[in-house]
Amino acid sequence: MDILELARTRYTTKHYDASRRIPDALMDELLEVLRLSPSSVNSQPWEFFVAGTDEAKERILPAVLDFNRDRVAKASHVVICAVHDDLNERYLDELLKQEEKDGRLPTEDIKKAQAASRAHFVNLHRVSASEIHAWQARQGYIAQGVLLLAAAALGIDSTPLEGMDFNKLDAVLNLRTKGLRSIYAVSLGYRDPTDSNASRPKSRWPRERIIHTI
Ligand SMILES: Cc1cc2nc3c(=O)[nH]c(=O)nc-3n(C[C@H](O)[C@H](O)[C@H](O)COP(=O)(O)O)c2cc1C
Numbered sequence: 001m002d003i004l005e006l007a008r009t010r011y012t013t014k015h016y017d018a019s020r021r022i023p024d025a026l027m028d029e030l031l032e033v034l035r036l037s038p039s040s041v042n043s044q045p046w047e048f049f050v051a052g053t054d055e056a057k058e059r060i061l062p063a064v065l066d067f068n069r070d071r072v073a074k075a076s077h078v079v080i081c082a083v084h085d086d087l088n089e090r091y092l093d094e095l096l097k098q099e100e101k102d103g104r105l106p107t108e109d110i111k112k113a114q115a116a117s118r119a120h121f122v123n124l125h126r127v128s129a130s131e132i133h134a135w136q137a138r139q140g141y142i143a144q145g146v147l148l149l150a151a152a153a154l155g156i157d158s159t160p161l162e163g164m165d166f167n168k169l170d171a172v173l174n175l176r177t178k179g180l181r182s183i184y185a186v187s188l189g190y191r192d193p194t195d196s197n198a199s200r201p202k203s204r205w206p207r208e209r210i211i212h213t214i
Pocket of ligand 1: 010011012013014068159160161162163164184202
C-alpha cells in the first residue's frame with residue numbers, strides 16, 4: 001500500500017452511488033480499525049453508532065443539514081461518534097478493569113500507576129463540563145482521521161460531516177439519557193461516477209508554510 005498515494009487520492013465524497021453497499025465483512029474490518037484508534041491515556045471516550053439500513057438513515061436524516069442530506073441518504077453506512085458528558089470514577093474503574101482483562105496490567109504496582117496517571121490527566125480536563133467535553137472531542141477526532149484513511153485503504157469513499165444538528169441527532173438517538181453527546185458523523189460508501197469532487201485537485205498550504213524544522 002502506498003500511503004502517500006492514499007492521502008493524495010482519498011477525498012470528501014459529495015455524491016454517492018446509492019445502489020452500492022459496503023460488504024458486511026469489509027465494514028466489520030473498518031469498524032475494528034476504528035475500535036483500535038489511539039487516545040490520550042487510552043481513555044477511548046467514544047461510542048459509535050452505525051446506520052447501515054435505509055430505516056436507520058431515515059431516522060437520522062432530520063438531523064442532517066440540507067446540503068448534506070444526499071451524503072447521508074445515498075451513502076451505504078453512516079458512523080456517528082459520541083462522547084460522554086463526563087468521565088467519572090466509575091468509567092475510569094471500568095476502563096482499568098478492561099485493561100487488566102486484556103493483560104496490560106501484569107502487577108499491582110503497574111495497575112496503581114496506570115490508574116493514578118490516567119486520573120491525573122483526566123482531572124486536568126475535568127475542570128468544567130465544556131473542557132472535559134472538548135478534551136473528549138479531541139480524542140474523537142483522532143478516531144475520525146483513522147477512519148477516513150482506513151476507509152480509503154479499503155477502497156471505501158467517505159465524507160466527514162459536521163453539517164448536522166447535533167442536538168437533534170442526540171434526541172433522535174436518545175443519546176442524552178445515556179450521558180452521551182454526538183460530535184460528528186462520517187458517511188461511507190462508493191462515489192457516484194459523476195462526483196466532480198473526485199477529480200478536482202486538492203488544495204493545501206504549501207509545506208514551508210506549515211511544517212517547520214526546529
Ligand atoms: C471535521 C470535518 C467536518 C467536515 N464537514 C463536512 C460536511 O458537513 N459536509 C461536507 O460536504 N464536507 C465536510 N468536510 C469536508 C472538508 O470540507 C474537506 O475535508 C476539505 O475541504 C478537504 O478536502 P478533502 O477531504 O477532499 O481532501 C468536513 C471535514 C472535516 C475534517
